[in-house]
Every structure is written in C-alpha cells, then in structure tokens.
Amino acid sequence: MATREWTQLWLGYHKVCEGEGCWKIVLEGFSKDSAIISNALKEFTRGIGSLTGEEVVSSEDAGQKTLKITANKEIKKEGYHIQGNAEGITLEASDDNGALYGVFAILRQIACGQKAGEISENAAPSNPLRMMNHWDNMDGSIERGYSGKSFFFENEEIVIDERTRDYARFMASVAINGVVINNVNVKGAASYLITDRYFDKVKELSEIFGEYGIKLYLSLNFASPIEIGGMDTCDPLDKEVISWWEKKMAEVYARLPLLGGFLVKADSEGRPGPFTYGRTQADGANMLGDVIKPYGGIIIWRCFVYNCTQDWRDTKTDRARAGYDYFKDLDGAYHDNVILQIKNGPMDFQIREPVSPLLGGLTKTNQMLEVQIAQEYTGHQIDLCYLIPLFKEVLDFHTHCAPEKDTVADVVSGRTMGNTLGGMAAVINTGNDLNWTGDDLAAANTYGFGRLSFNTDLSAEEIAREWIALTFKLPKKEEDVLCSMLLRSREIYEKYSSPLGIGWMVTPNDHYGPSVDGYEYSRWGTYHRADHLGIGVDRTDKGTGYAQQYYEENAKMYNDPHTCPEELLLFFHHIPYTWMLKTGKTLIQHIYDSHFEGEEEARGLAADWDSLKEAIPAAEFDRVKKRFDLQLDNAREWRDQVNSYFFRKSGIADEKGRTIY
Numbered sequence: 038m039a040t041r042e043w044t045q046l047w048l049g050y051h052k053v054c055e056g057e058g059c060w061k062i063v064l065e066g067f068s069k070d071s072a073i074i075s076n077a078l079k080e081f082t083r084g085i086g087s088l089t090g091e092e093v094v095s096s097e098d099a100g101q102k103t104l105k106i107t108a109n110k111e112i113k114k115e116g117y118h119i120q121g122n123a124e125g126i127t128l129e130a131s132d133d134n135g136a137l138y139g140v141f142a143i144l145r146q147i148a149c150g151q152k153a154g155e156i157s158e159n160a161a162p163s164n165p166l167r168m169m170n171h172w173d174n175m176d177g178s179i180e181r182g183y184s185g186k187s188f189f190f191e192n193e194e195i196v197i198d199e200r201t202r203d204y205a206r207f208m209a210s211v212a213i214n215g216v217v218i219n220n221v222n223v224k225g226a227a228s229y230l231i232t233d234r235y236f237d238k239v240k241e242l243s244e245i246f247g248e249y250g251i252k253l254y255l256s257l258n259f260a261s262p263i264e265i266g267g268m269d270t271c272d273p274l275d276k277e278v279i280s281w282w283e284k285k286m287a288e289v290y291a292r293l294p295l296l297g298g299f300l301v302k303a304d305s306e307g308r309p310g311p312f313t314y315g316r317t318q319a320d321g322a323n324m325l326g327d328v329i330k331p332y333g334g335i336i337i338w339r340c341f342v343y344n345c346t347q348d349w350r351d352t353k354t355d356r357a358r359a360g361y362d363y364f365k366d367l368d369g370a371y372h373d374n375v376i377l378q379i380k381n382g383p384m385d386f387q388i389r390e391p392v393s394p395l396l397g398g399l400t401k402t403n404q405m406l407e408v409q410i411a412q413e414y415t416g417h418q419i420d421l422c423y424l425i426p427l428f429k430e431v432l433d434f435h436t437h438c439a440p441e442k443d444t445v446a447d448v449v450s451g452r453t454m455g456n457t458l459g460g461m462a463a464v465i466n467t468g469n470d471l472n473w474t475g476d477d478l479a480a481a482n483t484y485g486f487g488r489l490s491f492n493t494d495l496s497a498e499e500i501a502r503e504w505i506a507l508t509f510k511l512p513k514k515e516e517d518v519l520c521s522m523l524l525r526s527r528e529i530y531e532k533y534s535s536p537l538g539i540g541w542m543v544t545p546n547d548h549y550g551p552s553v554d555g556y557e558y559s560r561w562g563t564y565h566r567a568d569h570l571g572i573g574v575d576r577t578d579k580g581t582g583y584a585q586q587y588y589e590e591n592a593k594m595y596n597d598p599h600t601c602p603e604e605l606l607l608f609f610h611h612i613p614y615t616w617m618l619k620t621g622k623t624l625i626q627h628i629y630d631s632h633f634e635g636e637e638e639a640r641g642l643a644a645d646w647d648s649l650k651e652a653i654p655a656a657e658f659d660r661v662k663k664r665f666d667l668q669l670d671n672a673r674e675w676r677d678q679v680n681s682y683f684f685r686k687s688g689i690a691d692e693k694g695r696t697i698y
C-alpha cells in the first residue's frame with residue numbers, strides 16, 4: 038500500500054471499540070446519484086470502519102444496524118437531526134449538505150466516546166456562509182503561509198490531485214461551505230483565473246468542492262478591465278467598463294457554473310479600486326454585484342481600507358478609524374448580493390484588539406466577520422496559540438446596535454437584521470506540509486474555526502476536546518493536559534508579546550519576534566507612542582476620537598481609562614508608567630511581571646508537552662517539540678527586549694529586581 042504523503046488531520050478516526058455486526062444504509066428522499074450523498078456514505082463507511090471495525094454492507098437486508106437518512110424539509114437549511122436507537126441511527130436532514138454534516142457529526146460523536154445508540158443532536162448552522170480564505174499565490178508561495186507551499190498552485194498552474202479531495206473532505210467535516218482559493222492581492226497570473234487559460238482547471242476544482250457541498254470563490258483583480266481587458270480605465274461607473282464586466286461574467290459563468298462569486302480587496306495596500314476614479318467603495322462593490330447578479334453570484338468586498346503611507350509624525354490620522362470612516366456613511370447603499378467582509382479588529386489581527394466598530398456599526402448592510410488562523414502576528418504556527426477563545430470574545434461582544442440580538446455573532450449570522458447573507462471567513466493556516474499546518478497543534482485552529490462558524494455557541498474548550506479526541510484520542514488525564522495547554526496558549530502569547538492591547542511591536546514585514554520600535558517610525562499607521570513617561574495611543578474624544586465610533590455604552594466605557602477594560606488600556610489611552618492598575622500594580626510593573634510570567638508559562642507549555650511523550654505518536658511528538666524549542670527562544674527574546682526597552686525608557690526598576698538589560 039502506498040504511504041500517504043500527508044496526514045489525515047482529525048479524520049484519522051482512531052479505533053474506539055470493537056464493533057458488533059455491520060450496517061446497512063437506507064435513504065429516504067435522498068439519492069445516491071447525488072455526489073454529496075454518495076460522499077456522505079463513503080465517509081460513513083470509512084469512518085465507522087476505522088472507529089469500530091464495523092462494515093457497511095450493500096445488501097439492504099443483511100445489515101444488522103441501520104443508518105437511515107431521511108429528507109425533512111422542516112429542518113433548517115444545511116441542518117440535521119441525528120438520533121441513535123436500538124436499531125441503529127436515524128439522520129434527518131434538510132438537504133444534501135445537512136446529510137453530509139450529519140454523517141460527520143455521527144462519526145465525531147462516536148470518536149468522542151458516544152455509543153451509536155446514544156447519539157443525539159439537532160443542529161443547524163449559526164452562519165449562512167462559513168468560508169476559508171486562502172492567500173495562495175500562483176507561483177506556489179503563500180502570503181503569510183507557515184506550512185509549506187500552496188497545494189492549489191505551482192508554477193502558475195492549478196494542481197489537482199488526491200490531496201485536493203482530502204482538503205475538501207476536511208473542510209466539509211467542519212461544515213465549511215465556501216473556499217476562496219487565491220490571495221486577495223491578485224496580481225500576475227492570478228488575474229487570468231477568470232480567463233480561458235484557467236477555466237478548465239478551476240471548473241474541475243469547483244466540481245470536486247461541489248461534491249462536498251463547498252462553493253469555490255475567487256479573489257478578483259478590480260483592475261481586470263485594464264490588466265486582462267486592455268482598457269485604459271476600470272472606473273466602475275464607466276459604461277464601457279460595465280459592459281466589459283457584463284461580458285466577462287457571462288463568459289465566467291458559462292464556464293464556471295458552480296462559482297460562488299468573488300472576494301475583492303480594493304484600494305488597500307497598493308491594490309486598485311474605485312478611489313482612483315473618485316468613486317466610492319459602494320460604487321465599486323455594487324457595479325460588480327450587479328453584473329454578477331443574473332448568475333446568483335455574490336461579491337464579498339473587504340473593508341481593510343486605510344492609508345498605508347502615513348507620516349509617523351502625524352498624530353491626528355488614526356489607522357484604527359479608517360474602516361468605519363470609509364464605510365459607515367455608505368451603510369444601506371450596498372446592493373443585496375454584496376457582503377462587506379470586516380476584520381475582527383480595526384487594525385490587523387493583533388493578539389489583542391477591540392472589536393471593529395464597523396461590526397454592528399453598519400445596520401443596513403450584509404456583514405461578514407474575517408479572522409485569521411494563519412498565525413501572522415500570533416507566532417507563525419511555531420508558537421502555540423489556540424485562537425478560538427479570541428474569536429469567542431469577538432462573537433460575544435455586545436455592539437449595542439439593537440436592543441437585543443446585538444452581539445457580533447447576531448450581526449454576522451443575520452439574526453439582527455433578518456438578512457440571509459453573512460457569516461464568518463478565516464484566512465487559513467494550511468499549506469502542503471505533511472501535517473497541513475506546520476505545527477500539528479495549529480490544526481486545532483483550522484478545525485476550531487469550522488466548528489465555531491457552524492455553531493457559535495460551542496465553547497473553546499468543547500471544540501478543543503473534540504479536536505483532541507479526533508486527532509489523538511488520549512486518555513482523560515492526557516486530554517486534560519493538552520486541552521489546558523490550548524486554552525492557556527493565547528494568554529501566554531499575549532503576556533510575552535506586546536502589553537495591554539498596544540500591538541505591533543513585531544519584526545517589520547516578517548511579523549515574527551520582537552522589534553519594539555520596528556513599526557514606530559514607519560508609514561503603516563501602527564504606533565505605540567512610548568516616551569520616558571508613558572505609552573499608548575490616545576484614541577479618546579481628546580485624542581483621535583476612535584472610541585466615539587462605538588455606540589454610546591461602549592464609547593463611554595472605552596473613553597475613560599478607569600472603565601476601559603485593562604487588557605485594552607494602551608489601545609485607547611496614553612498612560613503613565615506609574616499608573617495604578619486594578620491589580621494594585623503600576624503599569625510598568627505589570628509590563629515586567631507579565632513578560633516574565635509569559636516566558637515562564639511558555640516553558641510550562643513545553644514541559645506539559647514533554648509529559649505527553651508516551652501518549653503521542655513519536656513523529657507528531659518530535660515535530661511539535663521542535664516548535665516548542667523555537668517558541669521558548671522567541672518568548673525569551675520578547676521578554677528581554679520588551680522589558681529592557683521599557684526599563685531604558687522609564688528608568689524605573691523592577692520591584693522584584695530580576696535581570697533586565
């Protein structure tokens with residue numbers, strides 16, 4: 038048997054018990070002719086075989102237990118009901134996707150220790166759209182990729198092999214229903230993905246995805262009329278430009294009937310957009326929305342628009358304000374098939390940021406939450422950083438946009454406004470490494486994002502435990518150790534990196550490791566403003582006014598340093614080092630203590646991992662151990678550079694007299 042060149046992630050299905058007998062599958066209202074249903078049956082056969090050794094027999098009479106899959110239109114779109122009983126398991130689902138997700142749910146529950154007869158769950162997705170965004174380039178590189186090269190592209194060609202199908206299986210198993218395959222920075226060959234050069238392969242890919250209930254999306258170059266159309270403008274209100282796009286969309290959908298639509302990064306970090314022609318973001322998004330509408334496609338328009346050529350001397354311009362400033366006034370102007378995709382924070386995926394005020398700030402526009410599981414600023418999949426607790430905080434945040442149903446989870450799911458387009462997207466952390474995610478433990482974020490976007494009520498711990506059971510199947514004690522490591526990891530990373538929400542003290546460009554002033558005198562709008570007396574950015578009504586972009590309750594809370602949550606204190610306020618925190622520590626002492634603690638706790642993570650040596654397969658154990666060695670170097674470097682920097686700035690000694698350089 039050929040050795041697989043990649044792992045099966047959480048679909049490896051370790052044996053949980055010795056089964057008794059075999060299964061037959063009965064379909065009612067579903068057909069084996071549907072590729073999704075046929076794949077669901079294959080997954081059940083494969084999964085139950087690995088978990089219990091039980092076979093699925095093809096003759097309808099021979100089976101001792103029955104998996105009965107029934108169509109039930111009463112159940113919500115993509116939802117399922119599963120129930121174990123003396124005869125086997127019943128699965129009722131609204132549609133093919135629901136049936137597929139129901140099968141994965143059955144296997145998940147058995148892998149997590151449930152007996153088939155005891156299985157029970159009624160589920161429907163919290164979010165209509167649950168998407169992965171790849172930042173893969175066509176030369177095979179991945180922007181912010183930390184797990185090898187792209188498995189979609191190589192040498193400007195599209196790669197389709199068995200790995201493609203496995204990828205689709207993994208995504209479907211956590212109910213992802215949309216995937217953008219190429220980087221939002223669309224350049225060079227990627228601009229031609231909507232031309233004859235690539236149609237056949239993109240179509241093939243979209244069909245494989247389709248067999249797992251996933252729609253393929255492409256990132257789009259707003260300047261396509263110029264770059265591939267030979268025109269001299271891409272002004273969204275120009276009649277010839279519009280007619281170019283109309284023809285292009287007709288061609289695209291004739292060749293790619295399964296395409297979900299496009300993701301667009303416009304007027305951001307050098308990418309072209311409507312501003313060049315004095316047009317608004319709505320002009321750009323709506324023009325594309327209109328031309329794609331006849332085909333049922335959608336336009337996902339990113340709100341990551343800001344001035345990236347700021348003068349650091351300018352203390353009035355505040356990058357944090359940009360998203361709201363550019364998009365709020367156009368609320369209600371966006372057409373129905375346009376969704377605005379908004380990063381979780383106003384800056385850029387730092388380890389701690391407030392929730393973007395645009396989320397819920399918009400009350401008449403489809404919104405989608407964008408998070409990043411590629412660990413660009415959170416340790417490059419070297420440092421352990423389980424991000425689901427961070428995403429939970431964002432989802433649970435009360436925006437105060439409505440008297441009730443006002444959390445971010447409510448807003449993006451459509452519950453607040455009653456709209457049907459919205460959801461969650463993650464910049465994904467995968468590549469062609471053997472284990473897909475560089476650090477084996479980073480797959481907890483891949484799995485976790487899918488599960489959370491399907492069910493935003495799940496806790497970070499529930500998701501972690503599922504992932505551990507599916508991936509490693511550890512005894513309870515070891516499961517507890519690994520679960521605790523995951524749950525502690527985000528706070529640990531936060532402690533040894535930048536303090537109290539200030540962010541950005543990373544090595545420029547690369548974004549791994551410390552460089553306290555690395556971005557301080559740059560053009561990127563990312564400043565900490567530390568001097569010998571204090572640190573932080575005044576974003577209050579006396580400063581940049583960013584705090585006032587929130588609804589009143591939150592604006593008031595953030596505006597006052599006494600009520601501002603302390604983990605965000607330096608994001609909103611310029612604070613003296615001698616400021617007394619609620620813990621009774623001064624700010625400077627907090628900086629020292631948290632950095633010493635963070636480094637020490639990182640060593641605790643590594644020691645915990647060592648304690649799992651006997652329980653984890655050797656290859657995985659060694660791979661992860663090497664990552665922890667690097668994490669410890671990183672944590673030490675962060676601790677010493679940040680502490681030395683603030684000691685030198687402030688001249689205030691550590692009360693505990695520890696070594697600071």
Ligand code: GCV
Pocket residue numbers: 172180181220221222302306341385
């Ligand atoms: C894809 C940050 C990253 C860029 C990324 C950009 C974005 O600036 O560093 O690599 O570009 O965000 O989200 O568009």
